[in-house]
Amino acid sequence: MVLYVFQERKQVFSAILYECVTQEKPEMLPTYIAIDQAVKMLAQGEVSESVAVGQLGLVLDVCECRVLQERMRTAEGRGLLLSSEFLPRMKCSVDNxxxxxxCDNRQVLRAYLSGQALSQDMRSCMLACYLVYHSVPRVGRETTTLLTGCRHFVELxxxxxRLGVPVRSVMRLAPLLLPSTPGSPF
Known part of the structure; x- marks a missing residue:
């Protein structure tokens, strides 16, 4: 098992180094390593704060914008700071x-979104990471009232x-918040 983990880490760092060298962006090496470490800590449940996950979300947003802008300007894609398979792989890992x-903590997120007081065991750093990564803001009473009245995805x-939550996050929250009806995709 230890050998497998070592080989996996070796492959990841080799890919990071290769990408930084071929893109002629050696200054990005610490950024790649920090992103990889944040994702690894999150996957192992060793996160003590949500800052790294929030920063990863920001990096993904910026790079997605840069990728779109760069693709519009040139076909070669020169000038991108972060590229290729690394960021989508990290994003997929965080999403998973x-x-x-x-899936294991639906009641915690429901309690948060309905404005209920969370017990000590419900106040996990993973909840904070989920909220930060998916840009879910602090929910007030008026928002809680609006959310409880939602019966369809469009209303949600x-x-x-209005709260600035991205559509991709609403798609993840919809099955949790909408009443399930026969024949409904949610």
Missing amino acids: TLDHWL LVVFS
Whole structure:
């Protein structure tokens, strides 16, 4: 098992180094390593704060914008700071980790979104990471009232868009918040 973990880490760091050298961006090496470490700690449940996950979300947002802008300007994609398979792989890993957490802790997120007081065991750093990564803001009484009245995805989308929550996050929250009806995708 230890040998497997060592080989996996070796492959990840080799890929990071290769990408930094081929992109002629050696100054990005610490950023790649920090992102990899944040994702690894999250996957192992060793996160003590949500800052690293929030920063990863910001990096993903910026790079997605840069990728789109760069693709519009040149076909070669020169000038990108972070590219290739690294960021999508990290994003997928974070999404999977947080989705698994959500499956096991739906009641925690429901309690938070409905404005209920959370017990000490419910106040986990993973909840904070989930909220930060998916840009879910602090929910007030008026928002809680609006959310409880939502019966369709469109209503949920309107409420969350007012709060600045991205559509991708609303898609993840919809099955949790909307009443399930026969024949409904949610």
